[in-house]
Amino acid sequence: MKDLVGRPGSVSGLVLRLGQCAFAASAIGVMVGALGFSTFTAFCYLIASMGLQVLWSFGLACLDIYALTRKRDLQNPILVSLFVVGDWVTATLTLAAACSSAGIIVLYSRDLGFCKDQHHLPCKKFQISVAFAFITWALTAISSHVMFWILLASV
Amino acid sequence: MKDLVGRPGSVSGLVLRLGQCAFAASAIGVMVGALGFSTFTAFCYLIASMGLQVLWSFGLACLDIYALTRKRDLQNPILVSLFVVGDWVTATLTLAAACSSAGIIVLYSRDLGFCKDQHHLPCKKFQISVAFAFITWALTAISSHVMFWILLASV
Numbered sequence: 562m563k564d565l566v567g568r569p570g571s572v573s574g575l576v577l578r579l580g581q582c583a584f585a586a587s588a589i590g591v592m593v594g595a596l597g598f599s600t601f602t603a604f605c606y607l608i609a610s611m612g613l614q615v616l617w618s619f620g621l622a623c624l625d626i627y628a629l630t631r632k633r634d635l636q637n638p639i640l641v642s643l644f645v646v647g648d649w650v651t652a653t654l655t656l657a658a659a660c661s662s663a664g665i666i667v668l669y670s671r672d673l674g675f676c677k678d679q680h681h682l683p684c685k686k687f688q689i690s691v692a693f694a695f696i697t698w699a700l701t702a703i704s705s706h707v708m709f710w711i712l713l714a715s716v
Numbered sequence: 717m718k719d720l721v722g723r724p725g726s727v728s729g730l731v732l733r734l735g736q737c738a739f740a741a742s743a744i745g746v747m748v749g750a751l752g753f754s755t756f757t758a759f760c761y762l763i764a765s766m767g768l769q770v771l772w773s774f775g776l777a778c779l780d781i782y783a784l785t786r787k788r789d790l791q792n793p794i795l796v797s798l799f800v801v802g803d804w805v806t807a808t809l810t811l812a813a814a815c816s817s818a819g820i821i822v823l824y825s826r827d828l829g830f831c832k833d834q835h836h837l838p839c840k841k842f843q844i845s846v847a848f849a850f851i852t853w854a855l856t857a858i859s860s861h862v863m864f865w866i867l868l869a870s871v
Contacts, residue, residue, distance in 0.1 A: 602827055603819040656808065657815045664758040664816030665823055672757055709864075716868055 567707040570628030570635035578622035581700045585614040588693035595686035603661040610658035614697055617651050638715045645712055648705035659694035722862040725783035725790035733777035736855045740769040743848035750841035758816040765813035769852055772806050793870045800867055803860035814849035
């Protein structure tokens with residue numbers, strides 16, 4: 562499991578964490594730039610959840626940089642267990658936020674046709690933000706699985 | 717790990733599967749009984765996802781009954797890996813369906829106040845159905861974690 566892509570303390574792991582961080586921050590940025598987002602509880606929750614994801618991923622990216630520069634090994638079972646739990650929690654919260662926002666977007670654009678009729682609604686921005694949230698979830702799910710395999714191999 | 721509550725082929729495992737099955741079926745029943753649910757894509761997806769959950773949980777409940785009556789052991793790594801993947805997939809789909817429907821319900825009842833103003837909307841039924849979906853997800857997440865621990869102990 563020493564060569565697993567995305568393992569903590571490796572370049573691929575760092576890229577994965579920076580990707581999560583970048584997409585989560587982009588989701589927040591696009592959503593905040595969409596006029597009237599604050600009237601939707603789900604979109605506010607998306608921002609909160611993406612904020613937590615940014616903090617978690619940024620923290621682990623810093624740890625990866627530390628491990629890479631000091632050539633430290635981060636693959637001990639206690640640390641990996643912590644990463645598994647953290648990734649599982651943030652992945653669940655991210656999926657919940659992305660899905661609740663996606664439910665509203667599908668309702669507005671497909672079921673009610675509001676996006677066609679009401680041009681003041683920034684539907685495109687809402688959609689882009691949710692797409693970024695789903696990409697963040699996919700990247701966190703990959704991290705979570707890599708950690709799971711490392712944990713499985715280390716016991 | 718032989719005494720873990722909820723393990724496959726045990727009475728507690730059977731109860732867990734039957735619980736998932738019952739709550740998923742109740743979620744479908746309540747949603748189908750709510751007038752006009754079919755105009756919401758998210759609610760239709762909830763029914764599809766809960767249908768898949770019923771099939772999966774019912775299948776595993778039958779397997780548990782078979783193992784209990786014939787006194788067979790279901791805890792071999794290949795079978796448990798299959799259960800882990802299946803539980804993980806169904807739990808993710810259930811959470812996605814519950815959250816997308818919950819997003820719409822929060823929008824209607826809290827953000828727009830439609831549930832107060834438009835009395836023809838069966839908001840209570842929608843809410844009960846989504847609550848059942850969340851309980852189904854919680855039970856599936858428990859199953860998924862139990863399987864994960866069994867897999868961890870068997871390697």
